[in-house]
Amino acid sequence: MSTEERPTLDRDRLAETALKLIDRDGLAALSMRKLGAELGVEAMSLYHYVKNKDDLLDSVLDCLYSEVDVLPQGPGVAWEPAIRHGLRSLHEVLLRHPAAVELFSSRPARSQASIGKLFVSYQSFAAGGLEGLEAFQAFRFAVAYVLGHSATELGVLAQLKVDPSWSSSSMTDPALQQFLEQSAKVPGSEMFENGLDLVMSALRSAYNVPQS
Amino acid sequence: MSTEERPTLDRDRLAETALKLIDRDGLAALSMRKLGAELGVEAMSLYHYVKNKDDLLDSVLDCLYSEVDVLPQGPGVAWEPAIRHGLRSLHEVLLRHPAAVELFSSRPARSQASIGKLFVSYQSFAAGGLEGLEAFQAFRFAVAYVLGHSATELGVLAQLKVDPSWSSSSMTDPALQQFLEQSAKVPGSEMFENGLDLVMSALRSAYNVPQS
């Protein structure tokens, strides 16, 4: 009751609130009903702003894209720092929102804003002297690295540990122990920067691109 | 009725059948009830073989790991071909099962078999002359590439297209058109191989590793 400030709904407000709930409780826990409750409205009202739940998730993805900061090409903007800046920003967004990797990995960009942002960041690669397909391959390689690195940080290679109940001889191998320890105590962002260096050097040497 | 061949259930059979349903109808469409029906049993019976749905998905992940073919290190096995073999196999599994990227990206390996497979493939990197943290970083970089590349193939960069309703001047930019066309008509596996070459050359030059 009373003056619950509810500054009129729109697609963006749904998206932001949904993302907030996803960050807090996980992607699987998001429901139209809970989102409605959070917005002080019945679930069915949401269908005025969003076609269905799938469309809602697309809007959340747009929200994530909008958080990525890319430097548009222009005079005084060197291509390599611009690329690094955009990739770092993407990495930060992916880590800030644990469900983001899942969303990026399963849904293509659909809105003008999101596709526009992809294009702007692609242009940094073209500015490096690469043309056409080469620029696209380089772009794709770089995005793949960031997405995949973030995925290993959150999934596959995260918190590996042997279950005490196994204890077959091969599982007490000291080399295995070392492998597991490394996966546990990774220096996080340092590893990301190392990989970023590898990406940039691979691009430079493969495509004969100027040093900066 | 009649002799419905139902060769007794176990965790693996649940996992395989669940994966079959996921491949056919998508991850979101999998339910305990449908899986039960597919196995000729009520949903509640499944809880004898699996702790809950989350545990079921872990078992599906194990199923995916088991499809990845890695070459154990040994005499006569050169490190670079071994690495390429494992990464290609992972890529194939990810493409064969559209929901696999999502599963790998969101769940760590948990079983002895899956962690063992990760370890075996990690050992190829150690065999290249890298030690300790360097080997782990190289391994992680390579896995990140494959996972990320597959994700872009299925998500983010897949089927980008401008919606006719936009048509703001910036969206008819011929450079944007080219960008979108490239994302559409990628030569698929060729792009993967190019990226794999980039990964290997980055590793060789960063870690001063022998040519083969």
Add this chain to the structure above:
DNA sequence: ACCTGAACACCGTTCAAGT
């Protein structure tokens, strides 16, 4: 040991109805 049925607290989505 393995399976079932009923039950509980949830889902997404439609539709006719309210203001």
Add this chain to the structure above:
DNA sequence: ACCTGAACACCGTTCAAGT
């Protein structure tokens, strides 16, 4: 135009009961 309530066909999971 925006919101609601009831309804439908689903969910995951527990539990007591069957064989």
